[in-house]
Each structure stands twice: as C-alpha cells, then as structure tokens.
Amino acid sequence: MWAKLFRRAPEAHTLRLQPSGEALSVGADESLLQAALREGLPFPHNCRVGGCGECKCRLVSGKVKELTDKSYLLSAEELQQGYILACQSRPRSDVVVEVALREAVAAHPVVETTGRITGLHRLTPDIVHLTLTLVQPMPFSGGQHAELSVPWAAASDDAVRRYSFASAPDLADPTRVDFFIRKVPGGRLSPWLVDQARLGEVLTVRGxxxxFGLRPGEGPMVCVAGGSGLAPIKAMLEQAVADGQASRPLTLILAARTQADLYGLDAIDAIRRQWGGRFRFVPVLSAEPEGSGWAGLRGMVADRLDEILGERIGEHQAWLCGPPPMIDACEAVLRRAGVPDARLHADRFLDASHQAQAQVQSQPHERASAGLAA
Ligand SMILES: Cc1cc2nc3c(=O)[nH]c(=O)nc-3n(C[C@H](O)[C@H](O)[C@H](O)COP(=O)(O)OP(=O)(O)OC[C@H]3O[C@@H](n4cnc5c(N)ncnc54)[C@H](O)[C@@H]3O)c2cc1C
Ligand code: FES
Structure with a gap:
C-alpha cells in the first residue's frame, strides 16, 4: 500500500521507497534524489554531486544509469549489496530503493537572493573570511551550505560554487552570512574571491x-576540520551552544599545514568556554618546519587519530569536513576502530578536479539491482 498517489509524466518512471512506502514519478533526466527532494521527502543527502555518500540507498529492483564513480564512497560490502548514490542515479525503468528517510537537519526553504560583500578579512595566506549582507534573509542551520556565483559569470552554471556557512545564524541580523573561502590554485571562482573581490561587490546566493549538521547521538563527539572545512564545523558547534545541545564530550581537531595556516582560534576558544561537556582542541600540522618551536602534533591527521582519541575511539560519533582525501583517510581509521557508518558524517569539499576524476573513472553505465542482475 503506497502512501502517495501521483500522476506519472510521459517518459517518467516510478520510484518507490522502502520501507516508508512513498511512491513518486522521476523524469528520465532527473536523479532519484532530485525527484525525492522535489516532492519534499526527507531523503538523506548533502553535497548532491556524488561526493559525500549521504544519499546512498540500496537498489532493490529496477535499472538506473549512474553518472559518476561511487566505488570510493561505498564499502565493498555495500557495492556487492547493490547500494547506489541517489544523486548520481537516473531511472531507466521503474525502481524500488531501500532508504532510511530521516528528519532533515532543517526544513528551510531555498531562497535565491543577492548579497553585498560587507566584510573581507584574510585569515591565512590562502583563506579569507567573506561576509555578505543579503537582500533577503536566508534561514539555515549550522553545517549547511549555499551556492555562490559572481556577476561576471552569473549566466553560466559552470561558475556556481558551494560554500558552507561559517557561523551559526545571526539572530540579531538574519541578513548577515559568513563564509571561509580557500584559494584553489587554477580554480575559476575561489582565486577571484580570495585575491580580487572588493567590498561592495554583489554576488548571487542560493540556499x-x-x-550536514548536528545529529542526535550519545557518547563522545569528534570533529575533524581540514583547511576551510572549519566553516561548517564552527557553524554547527556555535548552533549547538545556542540551542543548548553542547553537553557531550567533544574533541575538535584542526588539520593545517603550518602554524601560519591555523585560524579561527578565538572563535574556537569562545565555543570552548560555552561548551557544557569536556572540550578538547587539538591542532595537527602536516608541514611545519622542524625546529620552529611547534610543540603540538605533527603529521597527517588520520595517522594521529588513534593516539588523539585513545582507547574509546570506536565509541565516537564523527563529523569530518574539508578535502576529500583527508576525509577518506579519517573514515578508514574510524571504521577500522569500529565506528559504524551511521555515526560518520562527512562534508567533502569537492571541486571540479574531483568531479572530472569521478567522471573519467566511470563513464555513465546502467546498473540493475543486485537481485535482478545476471
Ligand atoms: C558541499 C560543499 C561545501 C563546500 N564548502 C566550502 C567552503 O566552505 N570553503 C571552501 O573554500 N570551499 C568549499 N567547497 C569547495 C568549493 O565549492 C569549490 O569547489 C572550490 O572553492 C574550488 O572552486 P574554484 O571555482 O576555485 O575551482 P574549480 O574551477 O572548481 O577548479 C578546482 C581545481 O580543479 C581543476 N580543474 C578544473 N577543471 C578540471 C578538469 N576538467 N579536470 C581536471 N582538473 C580540473 C582546477 O585547475 C583547480 O585546480 C565546498 C564544496 C562542497 C561540495
Ligand atoms: S548527496 Fe549524493 S553523494 Fe552527496
């Protein structure tokens, strides 16, 4: 018995969700995720570009065309069981998938507006703190992101990039939003934002x-931020403080190259002072020169996780944000220590190079459910 009745458009297929019983129509050029979100269903997702794994679901029956390689996001067992990424799968027949719908982190409507640059501060040699004053307020939850595009490229979808809100919503001024932007050499948008953007310039903002954001759970929390990955972690923790949900033991790890790349320390200290539970902050530097006097941890953050989290590593719930290779390595360590996927939350800062790589690895191909495959 399906919960929803619907009218199926020509050339569309039917997507049925188990165990919720929802049924909806999906156009041939639409991803399963796009259709579910269009219908307002709380289908788990984050990046929508095949980079976070949050939209994984099991193909129970039917055929899909997969747009990118998913093998590096899913375990061998999941691949064998027929898991797919809903944001990267278009229907080629009626499809049934198994997915645990969950309450969305937030149910904020998507708004498209413009924002004037009212703050621009360099935080490190390659990261700036960008503040925009929006024409129209954009309610959001800490951990979410927005799409930014610039006037000189507004007509081209190719120049729309995602950036995470870097502060919890400003209740006193809901038109103010902050971002931490890291310059990616050779990139289209970030070098302009970091080196050339000026106060008063106007950007288009959609979101x-x-x-990604705070999830209920028990036991210790660990947040690992690499580079500008501190943005969603900071926003999420500030919101946890504001909402009175800051009582669990927390280890916040900031991965950077050198001391000059450490930033946000005052904001981290402000969170520490308001955090109700035990709060530990651990910076880890991967390229700090020997003899610099740095007394903290060195090396790749994933290689130091066992030591930082100790015997109880497997009891943690983890939030990982920043460059995809850092997240992959940390996830591997945490999984090995016994942290189940349900307690791993990742925000991979994918860029055009990762997407190009995923597309090369996997030319679009059709996949049938494990049950139906020969
Ligand atoms: C959910 C999400 C949240 C994010 N949040 C943040 C954030 O808070 N802060 C932040 O700094 N970033 C964030 N990012 C990353 C951000 O969206 C951009 O990807 C990043 O700023 C790079 O954009 P760009 O236009 O400068 O570079 P791009 O033009 O995307 O290029 C990136 C790199 O890829 C190379 N490249 C381009 N095309 C190809 C190709 N066809 N083949 C091979 N290589 C290619 C370029 O030379 C460059 O080195 C986030 C990403 C996601 C998905
Ligand atoms: S939403 Fe599908 S992989 Fe991120």
Missing amino acids: PHGQ
Whole structure:
C-alpha cells in the first residue's frame, strides 16, 4: 500500500521507497534524489554531486544509469549489496530503493537572493573570511551550505560554487552570512574571491542546501576540520551552544599545514568556554618546519587519530569536513576502530578536479539491482 498517489509524466518512471512506502514519478533526466527532494521527502543527502555518500540507498529492483564513480564512497560490502548514490542515479525503468528517510537537519526553504560583500578579512595566506549582507534573509542551520556565483559569470552554471556557512545564524541580523573561502590554485571562482573581490561587490546566493549538521547521538563527539572545512564545523558547534545541545564530550581537531595556516582560534576558544561537556582542541600540522618551536602534533591527521582519541575511539560519533582525501583517510581509521557508518558524517569539499576524476573513472553505465542482475 503506497502512501502517495501521483500522476506519472510521459517518459517518467516510478520510484518507490522502502520501507516508508512513498511512491513518486522521476523524469528520465532527473536523479532519484532530485525527484525525492522535489516532492519534499526527507531523503538523506548533502553535497548532491556524488561526493559525500549521504544519499546512498540500496537498489532493490529496477535499472538506473549512474553518472559518476561511487566505488570510493561505498564499502565493498555495500557495492556487492547493490547500494547506489541517489544523486548520481537516473531511472531507466521503474525502481524500488531501500532508504532510511530521516528528519532533515532543517526544513528551510531555498531562497535565491543577492548579497553585498560587507566584510573581507584574510585569515591565512590562502583563506579569507567573506561576509555578505543579503537582500533577503536566508534561514539555515549550522553545517549547511549555499551556492555562490559572481556577476561576471552569473549566466553560466559552470561558475556556481558551494560554500558552507561559517557561523551559526545571526539572530540579531538574519541578513548577515559568513563564509571561509580557500584559494584553489587554477580554480575559476575561489582565486577571484580570495585575491580580487572588493567590498561592495554583489554576488548571487542560493540556499540553504545540504543536511550536514548536528545529529542526535550519545557518547563522545569528534570533529575533524581540514583547511576551510572549519566553516561548517564552527557553524554547527556555535548552533549547538545556542540551542543548548553542547553537553557531550567533544574533541575538535584542526588539520593545517603550518602554524601560519591555523585560524579561527578565538572563535574556537569562545565555543570552548560555552561548551557544557569536556572540550578538547587539538591542532595537527602536516608541514611545519622542524625546529620552529611547534610543540603540538605533527603529521597527517588520520595517522594521529588513534593516539588523539585513545582507547574509546570506536565509541565516537564523527563529523569530518574539508578535502576529500583527508576525509577518506579519517573514515578508514574510524571504521577500522569500529565506528559504524551511521555515526560518520562527512562534508567533502569537492571541486571540479574531483568531479572530472569521478567522471573519467566511470563513464555513465546502467546498473540493475543486485537481485535482478545476471
Ligand atoms: C558541499 C560543499 C561545501 C563546500 N564548502 C566550502 C567552503 O566552505 N570553503 C571552501 O573554500 N570551499 C568549499 N567547497 C569547495 C568549493 O565549492 C569549490 O569547489 C572550490 O572553492 C574550488 O572552486 P574554484 O571555482 O576555485 O575551482 P574549480 O574551477 O572548481 O577548479 C578546482 C581545481 O580543479 C581543476 N580543474 C578544473 N577543471 C578540471 C578538469 N576538467 N579536470 C581536471 N582538473 C580540473 C582546477 O585547475 C583547480 O585546480 C565546498 C564544496 C562542497 C561540495
Ligand atoms: S548527496 Fe549524493 S553523494 Fe552527496
């Protein structure tokens, strides 16, 4: 018995969700995720570009065309069981998938507006703190992100990039939003934002998007931020403080190259002072020169996780944000220590190079459910 009745458009297929019983129509050029979100269903997701794994679901029956390689996001067992990424799968027949719908982190409507640059401060040699004053307020939850595009490229979808809100919503001024932007050499948008953008310039802002954010749970929390990955972690923790949900033991790890790349320390200290539970802050530097006097941890953050989290590593719930290779390595360590996928939350800062790589690895191909495959 399906919960929803619907009219199926020509050339569309039917997507049925188990165990919720929802049924909806999906156009041939639409992803399963796009259709579910269009219908307002709380389908788990974050990046919508095949980079976070949050939209994984099991193909029970039917055929899909997969747009990118998913093998690096899913375990061998999940691949064998027929898991797919809903944001990267278009229907080629009626399809049934198994997915645990969950309450969205937030149910904020998507708003498209413009924002004037009212703050621009360099935080590190390659990261700036960008503040925009929006024409129209954009309610969001800490951990979500928005799409930014610039006037000189507004007509081209190719120049729309995602950036995470770097502060919890400002209740006193809901038109103010902050971002931490890291310059990616050779990139289209970030070098302009970091080196050339000026106060007063106007950007188009669309959002909020994504479901990265605080999730209920028990036991110790660990947040690992690499580079500008501190943005969603900071926003999420500030919101946890504001909402009175800051009582669990927390280890916040900031991965950077050198001391000059450490930033946000005052904001981290402000969170520490208001955090109700035990709060530990651990910076880890991967390229700090020997003899610099740095007394903290060195090396790749994933290689130091066992030591930082100790015997109880497997009891943690983890939030990981920043460059995809850092997240992959940390996830591997945490999984090995016994942290189940349900307690791993990742926000991979994918860029055009990762997407190009995923597309090369996997030319679009059709996949049938494990049950139906020969
Ligand atoms: C959910 C999400 C949240 C994010 N949040 C943040 C954030 O808070 N802060 C932040 O700094 N970033 C964030 N990012 C990353 C951000 O969206 C951009 O990807 C990043 O700023 C790079 O954009 P760009 O236009 O400068 O570079 P791009 O033009 O995307 O290029 C990136 C790199 O890829 C190379 N490249 C381009 N095309 C190809 C190709 N066809 N083949 C091979 N290589 C290619 C370029 O030379 C460059 O080195 C986030 C990403 C996601 C998905
Ligand atoms: S939403 Fe599908 S992989 Fe991120």
